[in-house]
Every structure is written in structure tokens, then in C-alpha cells.
Amino acid sequence: MNKTVTFRIWRGDAQAGEFVNYTTEITEGLVVLDVVHKIQATQANDLACRWNCKAGKCGSCSAEVNGIPKLMCMTRMDTLNTDKPITIEPMRAFPSIRDLVTDVSWNFRVKTKIKKFNPRPPDAADGTWRMMQEDVDRVQEFRKCIECFLCQDVCHVLRDHHKHEEFIGPRFLVYTAALEMHPLDTEDRLAELKQTQGIGFCNITKCCTKVCPEHITITDNAIIPLKERVVDEYYDPLGWLWKKIRPQG
Amino acid sequence: MATNYETHEYDVLVIGAGGAGLRAAIEASAAGVKVGLICKSLLGKAHTVMAEGGMAAAMGNVDDRDSWKVHFADTLRGGQYVNNWRMAELHAKEAPARVHELEKWGAVFDRTKEGKISQRNFGGHRYPRLAHVGDRTGLELIRTLQDHGIHQGITVHMEYTVVSLLKDAGRVIGAFGYDRERARFRVFKAKAVVVCTGGLGRAYAVTSNSWEGTGDGVSLAYHAGAELLDMEFIQFHPTGMIWPPSVKGILVTESVRGEGGVLRNKDGKRFMYDDIPDNYKSQTSTDPEEGWRYTQNDKNAKRPPELLTRDHVARCIMREVKAGRGSPHGGVFLDISWIKEKLPNAEEHIKKKLPSMYHQFKQLANLDITKEPMEIGPTTHYAMGGIRVNGDTQATNVPGLFAAGECAAGLHGANRLGGNSLSDLLVFGKRAGEYAAKFAKENSLVSPSDAEIEAAYREAVEPFERPAGSQNEGPYQVQYDLQNLMQENVGIVRLQNEMELALDGIGKLKARAAKVSVQGHREYNPGWHTAIDLKHLLTVSEAITIASLDRKESRGGHFREDFPNKDPEAQKYNSVISKSADGSMKLRREPIPAMREDLKQVVEEMK
Numbered sequence: 001m002n003k004t005v006t007f008r009i010w011r012g013d014a015q016a017g018e019f020v021n022y023t024t025e026i027t028e029g030l031v032v033l034d035v036v037h038k039i040q041a042t043q044a045n046d047l048a049c050r051w052n053c054k055a056g057k058c059g060s061c062s063a064e065v066n067g068i069p070k071l072m073c074m075t076r077m078d079t080l081n082t083d084k085p086i087t088i089e090p091m092r093a094f095p096s097i098r099d100l101v102t103d104v105s106w107n108f109r110v111k112t113k114i115k116k117f118n119p120r121p122p123d124a125a126d127g128t129w130r131m132m133q134e135d136v137d138r139v140q141e142f143r144k145c146i147e148c149f150l151c152q153d154v155c156h157v158l159r160d161h162h163k164h165e166e167f168i169g170p171r172f173l174v175y176t177a178a179l180e181m182h183p184l185d186t187e188d189r190l191a192e193l194k195q196t197q198g199i200g201f202c203n204i205t206k207c208c209t210k211v212c213p214e215h216i217t218i219t220d221n222a223i224i225p226l227k228e229r230v231v232d233e234y235y236d237p238l239g240w241l242w243k244k245i246r247p248q249g
Numbered sequence: 250m251a252t253n254y255e256t257h258e259y260d261v262l263v264i265g266a267g268g269a270g271l272r273a274a275i276e277a278s279a280a281g282v283k284v285g286l287i288c289k290s291l292l293g294k295a296h297t298v299m300a301e302g303g304m305a306a307a308m309g310n311v312d313d314r315d316s317w318k319v320h321f322a323d324t325l326r327g328g329q330y331v332n333n334w335r336m337a338e339l340h341a342k343e344a345p346a347r348v349h350e351l352e353k354w355g356a357v358f359d360r361t362k363e364g365k366i367s368q369r370n371f372g373g374h375r376y377p378r379l380a381h382v383g384d385r386t387g388l389e390l391i392r393t394l395q396d397h398g399i400h401q402g403i404t405v406h407m408e409y410t411v412v413s414l415l416k417d418a419g420r421v422i423g424a425f426g427y428d429r430e431r432a433r434f435r436v437f438k439a440k441a442v443v444v445c446t447g448g449l450g451r452a453y454a455v456t457s458n459s460w461e462g463t464g465d466g467v468s469l470a471y472h473a474g475a476e477l478l479d480m481e482f483i484q485f486h487p488t489g490m491i492w493p494p495s496v497k498g499i500l501v502t503e504s505v506r507g508e509g510g511v512l513r514n515k516d517g518k519r520f521m522y523d524d525i526p527d528n529y530k531s532q533t534s535t536d537p538e539e540g541w542r543y544t545q546n547d548k549n550a551k552r553p554p555e556l557l558t559r560d561h562v563a564r565c566i567m568r569e570v571k572a573g574r575g576s577p578h579g580g581v582f583l584d585i586s587w588i589k590e591k592l593p594n595a596e597e598h599i600k601k602k603l604p605s606m607y608h609q610f611k612q613l614a615n616l617d618i619t620k621e622p623m624e625i626g627p628t629t630h631y632a633m634g635g636i637r638v639n640g641d642t643q644a645t646n647v648p649g650l651f652a653a654g655e656c657a658a659g660l661h662g663a664n665r666l667g668g669n670s671l672s673d674l675l676v677f678g679k680r681a682g683e684y685a686a687k688f689a690k691e692n693s694l695v696s697p698s699d700a701e702i703e704a705a706y707r708e709a710v711e712p713f714e715r716p717a718g719s720q721n722e723g724p725y726q727v728q729y730d731l732q733n734l735m736q737e738n739v740g741i742v743r744l745q746n747e748m749e750l751a752l753d754g755i756g757k758l759k760a761r762a763a764k765v766s767v768q769g770h771r772e773y774n775p776g777w778h779t780a781i782d783l784k785h786l787l788t789v790s791e792a793i794t795i796a797s798l799d800r801k802e803s804r805g806g807h808f809r810e811d812f813p814n815k816d817p818e819a820q821k822y823n824s825v826i827s828k829s830a831d832g833s834m835k836l837r838r839e840p841i842p843a844m845r846e847d848l849k850q851v852v853e854e855m856k
Binding site: 027179 | 399461
């Protein structure tokens with residue numbers, strides 16, 4: 001099953017770059033990241049790529065393989081057509097640093113602007129809380145996120161329309177949903193979602209859900225319920241009336 | 250000249266941003282001092298994310314017979330009584346509070362029927378003790394600390410490499426390094442430095458550790474004068490993936506066995522029943538039916554032998570393979586799919602309890618673990634040994650230098666129990682942060698000398714100044730050769746002459762490492778980072794080998810074929826390694842301090 005395959009890898013930095021062809025032999029069971037490492041060790045010692053766990057748990061080795069956002073460590077070579085050259089390029093929604101490494105620092109800045117978790121007082125005298133498993137299942141789904149930022153990479157609001165200053169992207173809508181739906185949390189994040197975090201920009205094309213390596217149903221389970229909460233708060237005329245006339249206190 | 254560098258000033262500088270580093274940084278900043286945190290990778294990507302099973306804490310939520318005393322005794326039994334007993338005591342007493350604190354910061358653990366934090370069984374723990382989130386507990390821990398920590402005013406330096414620690418008059422006063430993105434050199438001045446750099450598994454060819462696990466902190470501290478403790482004790486986790494070749498070493502969580510998974514050889518035999526050590530006989534079932542009930546939380550059942558300590562399970566697997574009873578790719582079978590005989594909805598149950606294992610095998614090995622057994626074998630997983638610290642304060646013998654987490658030593662003795670690592674990170678990360686902040690408040694900032702900065706700078710840039718060619722090779726081949734040398738000669742089964750061979754080989758590799766050359770420019774250059782990590786890998790490999798040669802017995806993670814039994818005399822000392830004046834590595838045996846009487850009694854009660 002050994003076979004010689006050509007890889008077109010993007011090499012360059014923020015100023016300029018080009019695809020460079022590397023030809024190498026592949027063996028059974030390899031993933032794309034293995035091939036990148038092999039080329040790095042034998043043909044291009046300075047080929048830059050991020051990786052850590054090599055098991056789909058840390059979300060470091062995000063890239064675009066044949067144009068599709070993927071984790072390189074979880075993309076098996078036998079799922080790709082090796083008769084043609086295989087293209088590997090960095091995530092295109094973020095500025096280039098070098099080769100396959102991009103500047104994802106914007107994501108870390110966005111997160112600091114979201115109000116932190118703020119729990120209700122403990123339920124028991126010993127300072128602990130009680131929560132039922134059924135009540136945390138949904139939040140646990142969101143907390144599976146490994147912050148690979150592939151959802152941010154594929155989102156057209158960021159990738160094509162560059163709304164980084166007005167829209168926080170699917171990753172941070174999931175993050176906000178995890179906080180908003182946390183049974184213990186007492187904070188309210190709806191005003192920011194509407195005003196500064198741009199939830200209205202999402203027009204639910206579900207591209208983010210498709211590329212999520214953790215199979216989080218980002219659009220249906222996180223974004224749409226948040227949109228509904230924002231609508232209920234700000235656009236429901238009956239709700240608006242009720243808030244005006246309800247007994248205070 | 251290294252005139253071109255930026256300077257950062259902190260009260261406490263934490264090197265390493267896994268669980269221990271983050272917890273230390275949070276604690277130090279909460280004490281009101283200015284904190285800098287250096288990550289080798291992006292924030293939140295550290296190897297802590299790979300921890301799967303859970304964190305051990307005697308909360309007694311599932312079995313109220315549990316207490317700190319049982320946890321303490323379990324930890325010593327697992328570590329075969331060469332642990333730092335003070336650390337084992339603090340760990341067992343403080344772990345529950347550290348877990349509850351995570352919940353306060355937003356962690357969402359799996360729940361019991363009463364709505365409390367659920368706890369699961371794990372090897373060597375008498376009662377269900379591991380707070381967990383499916384099989385991704387490490388991710389939950391690091392994300393919770395990260396999301397809490399970013400609001401604490403900590404300055405985070407992502408993707409930085411530290412080249413050396415800076416000293417003045419015997420005290421650590423900072424660090425020298427560079428940011429990988431732009432390769433700008435940096436001088437960090439700090440009143441106290443906490444090293445939390447994790448493991449050293451990359452010294453071996455087959456490991457569950459990521460590229461980061463190159464023993465940086467252990468090596469940085471050693472070269473700065475810190476003593477290393479018990480470096481011979483390396484944990485080889487019994488269940489790593491072995492097929493296909495590219496995934497060899499990736500961890501398969503012990504929770505698979507905790508949930509009822511069994512080990513079989515190629516004849517279908519559950520070979521773990523063949524060898525149950527005497528000190529675990531009273532706690533281990535000899536009846537498969539009883540073992541199954543244990544995994545389903547029957548309080549009256551004893552554990553199946555698959556849940557014996559990791560050192561023992563790994564050796565039993567090696568025995569089967571050597572005797573020709575292994576699986577096709579040189580391991581044995583781990584089967585969870587068989588529980589369909591017991592549970593009507595087994596497939597869904599497995600996917601719910603072990604989601605990331607299901608995906609890992611489905612995607613990487615094209616194997617459905619709900620239907621077929623996995624092929625597994627031992628993988629280098631954890632260093633029990635590391636930087637010697639004070640059990641209460643995590644201070645090293647060098648003033649101003651603290652250490653916590655895997656790179657520190659003492660808690661786990663000769664063998665770590667699963668689940669005791671995440672709790673270790675929290676308990677001692679917090680303590681390191683607390684005492685580093687205290688030290689910082691009592692001491693002032695000192696500027697490093699130009700000569701010291703210049704020396705660190707020279708060391709860092711040298712690989713670029715050697716011309717590539719027949720004399721000077723790249724760093725990758727040296728790294729591979731070291732990994733293979735250690736794997737073959739200082740691995741799971743050790744022999745005097747093989748380890749002597751390894752020591753000789755390390756000497757030759759040092760000479761080669763001193764000549765490696767790196768191509769390209771400095772910005773984000775992985776070849777360069779590999780060249781710098783080589784020094785650390787060689788340092789820790791030498792320490793492991795020297796300590797393993799000296800301990801002429803078998804205990805925990807250290808198994809010698811030429812001395813296969815435990816020596817009661819060797820239970821009385823720890824191995825301490827330090828750097829002598831001439832730069833060579835020297836070892837001495839140091840008696841273990843006598844245990845406090847009340848703790849001795851606890852050990853007796855729990856026998």
C-alpha cells in the first residue's frame with residue numbers, strides 16, 4: 001500500500017507566499033499531520049505548523065486540506081484522493097504568520113470581553129451545588145469545544161465580510177450559550193449579544209456546524225436558542241408590554 | 250550581541266500553562282502580585298487537555314466510606330511507600346476543596362442521581378473517587394482555569410520558549426527566552442519563578458506526550474542548581490494505541506477498564522487473573538462476575554484485576570507479548586464491546602461514557618469500539634520523578650524557584666495512580682502560586698548581568714551559525730536516535746548492561762547535539778525549537794538513566810529484569826540528582842524522613 005504522493009503546501013508569511021510541491025511516500029494509516037511532519041523532518045526543517053496532542057483533543061493543527069477546514073491530525077490519508085496532488089494551506093480567515101501557522105490572537109481577545117461565569121449562592125451548607133444531569137447535558141455539549149477555530153475560519157461573516165469588530169463568530173456564540181444555559185449562572189449577556197457581539201449577522205447557513213470536529217450542533221443548539229432569547233427580550237411586543245405593566249418589586 | 254531584547258518585569262513568573270501553571274498563576278494573582286504566564290503553545294492547548302479519566306478527590310459522593318485517609322493510604326500503596334508523605338497527606342486533604350472550586354468557576358462535571366458531582370472507579374483507588382466529565386476531564390479542567398484566569402489580570406505570553414533561567418548570587422531572578430512568532434528575545438525579571446512545564450515523555454519513541462513534553466522545566470531547574478528526585482520512576486501507561494503505526498502511543502483512557510473493559514490475549518484469555526500482587530489480593534476479585542459488578546458501582550464487590558496499578562498491568566501485558574500470546578501488532582486486546590452481554594443499550598452507553606475514545610478509534614483506526622476489541626500496548630506516559638520540592642511550599646532548594654505539577658516530584662512515589670495527576674496540579678499548583686507570591690512580597694527585583702544574558706543568547710542562536718553540511722546534521726535525526734536509544738535500553742524492562750549502553754550513547758548524542766545546524770530564519774522555525782529542546786531531552790535522559798542504574802531493585806515504574814524483586818532496604822531512600830561544580834551529574838541516596846505517627850496509624854488502619 002506504499003504510494004508516492006505529491007503535496008502542495010503553502011509556504012510564506014504575511015507579506016508573500018506560494019504553494020511548494022513536496023513528494024513523499026505514504027504508508028498505511030497515516031494522517032495528514034504525519035505527512036507534514038515527515039516533510040518537515042526530511043525535506044523542510046523550517047516548515048511551520050502548530051500541533052500538540054495529535055489525537056483531536058487540543059485543536060492546534062487546524063488547516064485547510066483540499067480547501068476544507070480540518071484538523072490535520074484527524075484527517076486520514078485514505079479519505080483523500082491521492083492520485084492528485086493534495087493541497088494543504090493555513091486557515092484563510094486569519095492573518096498569516098508563517099506557512100501553516102496563522103495569527104489567531106483575535107479569538108483570545110474576543111473571549112475576554114464576554115462576561116465571566118457568575119454562579120448563584122451554593123445550594124448546600126458545605127458550599128456545594130446540586131445540578132441534575134439532564135440539566136447539564138446541553139451545556140456539556142458546548143463545553144466539548146476544543147477551540148480549533150475551524151468554525152470561525154469557515155464563517156462567511158468573518159472570512160468574507162471581515163466583521164471581526166462587530167461579530168464574535170460561532171465559537172464565542174457557543175461559549176456564550178454555555179454560560180447562558182449553565183444552570184448556576186446568574187449573569188445576563190443578551191444586551192451585548194445584540195449590540196456589540198453581532199448575533200444578528202449570523203444567517204444560519206450552518207457551515208460552522210459542518211466543520212466542527214467535536215460534532216457540536218453549533219447552529220441549532222447554541223446560536224438559534226440565543227437568537228430566540230434576544231428576540232424575546234427586544235422584539236416581542238407582548239413581552240415588552242408585560243414588562244411595562246407588571247407589578248414591580 | 251544580545252543588546253536587542255525586550256524586558257518584562259513581574260512579581261511572579263509562571264513557566265508553563267497547563268493545569269498546574271494556570272492554577273499557580275490564578276493563586277498568585279489573587280494574592281495581589283503581578284503575574285506573567287509563559288505558554289509553550291497557545292493558551293489552553295497544554296497536555297492537560299489529554300487527561301481523560303478524571304481527578305481524584307475523596308468527596309464520598311458515590312461511596313460515603315471514602316475519606317482523605319483512604320485516599321492517602323491508596324496513594325502510598327500505589328507509590329510503594331517512597332512518596333513524600335507530607336505531599337500525599339496535603340493532596341488527599343485538599344483535593345475535594347480544589348474540585349469544588351472548579352465548579353464555582355464554571356466547570357460542569359457529570360452528576361450523580363442526587364445532583365452531586367459524580368465519581369468513577371479507577372485503578373488503585375479503593376472507592377469511586379474520580380470527578381469526571383465523560384472522558385474529557387482534562388479539557389474541562391484547563392478550560393475552566395483558562396476562562397477564569399483571563400479575568401484575573403494575568404499577562405499571558407503565548408508560544409514562547411524559555412532558553413534558560415537567570416540567576417544572581419544563588420537566587421533565581423528571572424528567565425531568558427524568545428517569542429516563537431517573531432523570534433524576538435525577551436528578558437523576564439521576576440521576584441519568584443514557578444516552573445510548571447509538565448512531562449518528559451518525548452525522551453522515548455513511544456509516548457502519549459505531545460511535542461511539548463521535552464522535560465524543559467526539569468532541565469532548566471537542574472542547570473540552575475535545583476535537585477532532581479527519583480528520576481528512575483517513569484510510568485508506562487498500559488493502554489496506548491498501537492495500530493496504525495502513526496498513532497502508536499496515543500493514550501487509551503483507563504476509564505475503558507473502569508467502565509467494564511477487559512484485557513485479553515490472542516487466545517481470548519483474561520490474563521490479568523494470572524498474577525495478582527499480594528498487597529492487593531484482599532481488594533481484588535477472582536470472579537469475573539464480581540469484577541463486573543464492581544464497575545457498575547456495587548459497593549460489596551471487589552475490583553477486577555484490570556484495575557490494578559498501571560505499573561503492574563503494563564508488565565503483565567509485556568509478559569503476554571513476550572510469551573507469544575499477543576495481538577497481531579504486538580500488543581493485547583482491550584474489549585469494552587463485550588458489555589452488550591450485560592447491558593441492553595450497550596452501544597449508546599459506551600458512546601455516552603467514552604465519547605472521545607469512540608471517535609479516536611473510529612477516525613484514526615477505522616474501528617468501532619462498541620463492536621470490536623481495541624489493540625493496545627504500553628506507552629511512556631508520566632514522570633513520577635522530577636524537581637525536588639518542599640511538600641508544603643513547592644519551593645526548590647534554589648531560592649526564588651518553585652515547581653508544581655508533573656515536573657515536580659514526590660507525591661506519587663514509584664507509581665502514580667490514575668486521577669492523582671489532575672488533583673496534584675490543582676492542589677500543588679495553588680500552593681506554588683501562594684508561596685511564590687509570598688516570596689515575591691518579601692524579596693525585590695534584581696537585574697541579571699549582561700554576561701548572563703549574553704551567554705543565554707549565544708546558546709540560543711548558535712545552531713544558526715553552524716554551516717549545514719557533512720559535519721553538522723539537522724536536529725531531528727539526533728532526537729529520533731535519542732528516543733530510540735531510551736525506548737530500547739531504559740524502557741519498561743531494564744537491565745544493567747543495556748542502561749550502561751544508553752549512558753554511553755547519551756554521551757555521543759550530546760556531542761552530536763552540540764553540532765546540529767538549523768536552516769532558514771528564526772521566525773516560527775520548528776527546526777530551531779527542536780534544536781533547543783534537545784538539550785533538555787538529553788539532560789532528563791541522562792538523569793533517568795543514572796537513577797535507574799543506581800536503584801538495584803524493582804519498584805513501581807522501575808522494573809529491572811536483573812533485580813526483579815523489591816528490596817526492603819531500597820524503600821528507605823530517594824535518589825537525588827544534582828549538578829556538581831565540574832558540570833557533571835551526580836547522584837546520592839537520601840533517607841526518606843520518618844513518617845508522622847498519626848499518618849503511620851492511618852496506613853496501618855487501611856492495610
